[in-house]
Amino acid sequence: MPQLSDATFQRISALMYESVGLSFADHKKALMSSRLALRLQRLGLSRFEDYAELLEDPDEGAEFQMAVDLLTTNETYFFREPRHFEWLQQELLSQRPRPGLSIWSAASSFGDEAFSLAMLLSDLQAQGLVNNNWSILATDISHRVLTAAREGIYPESRLRYVSPERLRRYCLCGEGPAEGQAMIKPELRTRVKFGQLNLTQPFSGLGPFDAIFLRNVLIYFDPPTKTAVVDRVLGALKPGGLFFVGTAEGRVPCKTPLQALSPGVFRKMA
Template identity: 40%
Template sequence: MSATVTFDNQVTVAGTGGPVLGDADFRFLRDFVLQHCGIALSDQKRQLVQGRLLRRLRALGLKEFGSYCELLRRDPDSELGDLASAISTNVTSFFRESHHYDLLEQTLLPQWLQQKRRQGDRLRIWSAGCSTGEEPYALAMVLAEALERHGADVDAKILATDLSPQALAGAREGVYSIDKLGGVSAERRRRWFLRGEGSYEGLACIHPRLRELVVIQPLNLLHEWPMSGLFDAIFCRNVVIYFDKPTKERLFRRYAGKLVAEGYLFLGHSESMHGLSDDFDLVGRTVYRKRPA
């Protein structure tokens, strides 16, 4: 095992020359991430942060974590997305937590489409923290099928947002390896994916019809939200798990303000709103409905 040699805040691992995250730099990063991303990093996350940010140092040609911290001080917005992407775990898949999609398909969408068609209103769903696009495209499959099934001439769209530029690039590309389609039924694979050939063998591309339904935009949930209209449902799954309690409370309050009367908020399987908001009622497994005014 190599020894660690420290000179003030410049830390390297003897025998490797690789930088190690010093106390002052870790404190700065922890405060920065909490302020700009709402992510609370405990002392136990220090090695994880060090390991993941080493890749950013290499990509940027930086030799020390101090230089990286200085970059964040000078121009925080330029690196914020890459930093958040590096320290968070983007695990996603098509039709993850399938009971949410079942509720949409069997109950909510038929009701909404009937109502929207009668009132001439629009239908909007927000995938907040869309990662590489599996969630919004799965939502688009269910929505497209519902529009066909119920013959609804309704202005329907899905907004997909994320802070990570790499994740958004993947979502916009809409190309996935075949082994990533495990949650998609054989019928939906045939209907909603274009199978690659030749050099694209083993890949599948999202059908253009689904692309029409999904609008992909960068967004930091802690910053200003430019959307002017309200949403019928918001999917924010496996996102708030990273946030501290005050950030969760503020976020749930803001979500309530962006939902229509009795709109729905979907959280991840390990997330809960218990003790964090009086604006919602639990109506299903990690499914919450906005309380009437």
């Protein structure tokens, strides 16, 4: 097994920090080593130094993406932290009628969060509680998760918190070789637009959104990067709009004034 030296750990950490804002404290060296070791083996490399060189090569963008994927976790599932979806529903029902509604899942991973939102909005539309003019944008830095998200096929375990009615309405459950998998029906799939976006870089032309989900991604960033990301994302939220972060992520470090409503739920002050 190749050894990751302190110097190469710092070298890869610096690269990850500068390009995508990922922050690795010293005690994360073993984690980095174990997550990348298999990749080195696949590529036939015996030294982390050679892998660092590869990551620094501007022509090796795909390998860089691969390393980001290996160093972050894409863990997600449908209706994760269900209280957040209840908050959103309550908000939408208390502010009717709305001319339109747009929501951003800002670190969407495989799209579970975005399709959960689409199921909720589609239900409300079927009940005549929101009109047809709603849209969901889902973005992530990882090309790999976005490609899978666009296909909309999930192991059924990830849909464990989806009610049987919603499963029937919005999913096609696999049979035979596809047993244990569910596919989001095309009608719902087309309601979510996926795109690649690095939250640590400035962006323009997004929003303004009525609600933003920025959940379980801030954990990767150091405090200054967290603040910059949160303020940047909040710039795309309408005043009065709801902002969601993972409940385990603690205080939201930002300059934009927010009203705390519940764990992980905030309102952008007008």
